[in-house]
Amino acid sequence: MKATGPSGRFSLDWSVSRVMAKGEIVLGCLAPHPPHVVYAENPEQNEPFAEGGWEALRWGYHRLARKLKTIDYDCIVTLTPHWQTYVGTHFLGLERFQNISVDPIFPNLFRFHHDIKVDVELSELMCEEAAEAGIVTKMMRNPDFRVDYGTIVSCHMMNPDWDKPVVTISSNRSTHYYSNEVMNDQATALGEAVLKAIEKSGKKVVLVASHSLSHRHFVTEAPLPEDMSREHIYNHSQYVWDMKAIDMMRKGEMRELIDILPEMIEQTMAEAEGGGLTWMMAAMGMPDYPAEIYGYQSVIGTGNAIAAWDPNETTREIVL
Amino acid sequence: MSEDPEIVMGLYVPPHPHPLLAPDQNEGWGRLRDAFDVCRQRIEESDADLILIYSTTWPSIVGHQIQAHPKPVFTHVDDDFHFLGSMPYEFSMDTEYANEFRDACEARGLQSRTVSYDGFPIDTGSVVALKLLNPDNRIPACIVSSNVYSNRAEQIVLGKAARDAMSKLGRKAVVVVVASLSNRMFTEYIDPSEDRIHSPKDDEWNRKILEFFSDGRLEDISQLSREIQGQVRVSKVVAYKPAWWMASTMGQHNNYDGEVLAYEALHGAGGAVIQLTPSAGSIGDKEFDEDDVEYYHGDRDVLGKGAI
Numbered sequence: 146m147k148a149t150g151p152s153g154r155f156s157l158d159w160s161v162s163r164v165m166a167k168g169e170i171v172l173g174c175l176a177p178h179p180p181h182v183v184y185a186e187n188p189e190q191n192e193p194f195a196e197g198g199w200e201a202l203r204w205g206y207h208r209l210a211r212k213l214k215t216i217d218y219d220c221i222v223t224l225t226p227h228w229q230t231y232v233g234t235h236f237l238g239l240e241r242f243q244n245i246s247v248d249p250i251f252p253n254l255f256r257f258h259h260d261i262k263v264d265v266e267l268s269e270l271m272c273e274e275a276a277e278a279g280i281v282t283k284m285m286r287n288p289d290f291r292v293d294y295g296t297i298v299s300c301h302m303m304n305p306d307w308d309k310p311v312v313t314i315s316s317n318r319s320t321h322y323y324s325n326e327v328m329n330d331q332a333t334a335l336g337e338a339v340l341k342a343i344e345k346s347g348k349k350v351v352l353v354a355s356h357s358l359s360h361r362h363f364v365t366e367a368p369l370p371e372d373m374s375r376e377h378i379y380n381h382s383q384y385v386w387d388m389k390a391i392d393m394m395r396k397g398e399m400r401e402l403i404d405i406l407p408e409m410i411e412q413t414m415a416e417a418e419g420g421g422l423t424w425m426m427a428a429m430g431m432p433d434y435p436a437e438i439y440g441y442q443s444v445i446g447t448g449n450a451i452a453a454w455d456p457n458e459t460t461r462e463i464v465l
Numbered sequence: 466m467s468e469d470p471e472i473v474m475g476l477y478v479p480p481h482p483h484p485l486l487a488p489d490q491n492e493g494w495g496r497l498r499d500a501f502d503v504c505r506q507r508i509e510e511s512d513a514d515l516i517l518i519y520s521t522t523w524p525s526i527v528g529h530q531i532q533a534h535p536k537p538v539f540t541h542v543d544d545d546f547h548f549l550g551s552m553p554y555e556f557s558m559d560t561e562y563a564n565e566f567r568d569a570c571e572a573r574g575l576q577s578r579t580v581s582y583d584g585f586p587i588d589t590g591s592v593v594a595l596k597l598l599n600p601d602n603r604i605p606a607c608i609v610s611s612n613v614y615s616n617r618a619e620q621i622v623l624g625k626a627a628r629d630a631m632s633k634l635g636r637k638a639v640v641v642v643v644a645s646l647s648n649r650m651f652t653e654y655i656d657p658s659e660d661r662i663h664s665p666k667d668d669e670w671n672r673k674i675l676e677f678f679s680d681g682r683l684e685d686i687s688q689l690s691r692e693i694q695g696q697v698r699v700s701k702v703v704a705y706k707p708a709w710w711m712a713s714t715m716g717q718h719n720n721y722d723g724e725v726l727a728y729e730a731l732h733g734a735g736g737a738v739i740q741l742t743p744s745a746g747s748i749g750d751k752e753f754d755e756d757d758v759e760y761y762h763g764d765r766d767v768l769g770k771g772a773i
């Protein structure tokens with residue numbers, strides 16, 4: 146088709162120039178969500194007051210949040226183990242969720258007033274692609290629904306300005322119903338479907354796997370929860386597994402790590418059982434480049450690492 | 466440790482929202498709703514002054530959490546069945562009992578705390594039970610969580626602490642356990658009219674458990690809990706705990722009149738409404754050697770022993 150361009154010269158208006166650019170994943174983050182880190186930050190949205198605590202994680206999150214400010218992206222997509230669904234995988238399907246989130250386990254630490262905007266268009270596209278891939282899916286359209294605290298903690302720590310929309314994907318409990326291996330397979334299929342949806346959307350997306358590594362908690366809490374003299378990993382074997390996982394992330398051995406994840410989950414009750422890491426790594430094509438490590442610390446005995454996978458070689462850093 | 470409390474009745478009810486939100490969509494869900502309604506009426510006609518709920522859909526980590534907010538108000542939505550609708554609630558809680566229960570837990574070596582926060586997410590099972598069994602908040606209630614790491618000894622001691630607090634305050638309690646029988650749901654959407662128990666094996670086991678319940682053999686079910694966990698429970702948690710707690714709270718014997726008011730499928734899971742009323746006669750053919758526990762001594766530090 147012929148047209149006259151802005152310069153007034155005769156030009157060809159290629160139809161391809163009107164086609165949306167292919168969407169992409171611009172960063173993938175392992176972002177643990179113990180409410181303790183938000184509590185320790187004392188943001189105005191959270192009711193309780195803290196004297197600090199868990200700095201190794203919080204300072205790591207600050208650094209990651211600074212990196213995110215330098216990245217051009219449209220939306221944060223989170224898979225969270227605190228929206229647990231047994232019937233399929235669910236996607237947030239309303240534009241705005243305003244509410245208070247009270248942590249059912251640590252209500253003394255986390256009572257967070259939130260105003261979350263959702264990219265419903267992208268969410269629906271992911272839901273459609275997942276359904277196309279044979280995954281049981283459901284859009285969540287109930288306006289009274291409370292967004293889970295995993296989404297809120299991870300997203301707040303990564304983007305405390307809350308100036309980007311999010312999509313939350315539920316965690317299907319295939320580990321409980323079948324096995325860790327089936328979870329790995331199903332989360333992989335979901336990751337591949339989500340990538341297709343992102344590519345179709347033309348959007349630049351940050352993925353978030355919201356969870357800890359080893360996940361055995363102490364069942365008692367210090368009178369002052371932020372008393373760091375009381376904080377340590379639940380036991381040494383949890384620590385050894387966590388270090389093994391982080392080492393493989395550093396080496397870019399994500400295919401290998403996902404392969405041994407069922408064993409790690411079995412041994413350490415790792416919160417990756419919810420599918421987050423597998424889903425994110427599958428969507429990113431099982432990165433063989435080094436992850437950026439932002440921090441590691443225990444929270445009430447659990448092992449928490451903050452890590453990011455930057456597909457862009459020129460901006461990829463050695464952080465820690 | 467204390468005088469026997471007056472237990473008016475025990476109820477075992479399912480945690481799913483269907484009987485509350487969609488009783489008309491499936492005849493079985495409707496029959497479960499009818500059974501809830503019968504129980505509600507029986508509670509109204511009793512002289513109970515406390516409804517104590519143990520909910521398997523309220524997990525806790527830091528010990529055992531006890532709801533103590535005098536008037537929790539919120540609108541709850543289920544994670545899976547959000548499309549069935551919202552559950553607005555306003556409940557009336559027995560704060561005095563909650564505090565006493567916590568103290569009794571601590572006296573028996575358990576980690577415990579009360580929770581009293583506006584907007585605290587009361588779980589689906591507790592919301593369904595309280596809305597259907599006590600819709601006008603005629604009787605103050607209390608809810609206790611199910612600790613994810615706890616096992617038999619802890620549950621037994623938790624039940625005894627619940628009794629201690631009832632005795633101390635002279636409460637006449639309706640003891641409610643919120644739990645499925647078999648708990649495997651279908652992993653895909655089904656037409657409500659086609660709901661059924663997930664497998665014949667689950668159904669068979671459920672019916673066996675119900676036989677015990679209708680014979681009033683609560684302690685026998687308690688003692689069979691590990692077998693039940695292995696046979697018909699998805700391994701979400703380490704054990705099938707509700708019967709341990711129920712028996713310990715109501716009395717560890719088989720002296721009950723049992724009545725199964727309904728047994729139906731809830732998206733594949735086994736949902737039953739069962740009433741147990743303390744009585745004189747006992748039935749059973751079993752004795753057990755698992756130790757009765759009075760005081761919880763905590764972890765035995767198995768993992769730490771012998772570490773290099």
Ligand SMILES: [Fe+2]
Pocket residue numbers: 178179226227295356357416
């Ligand atoms: Fe978590």
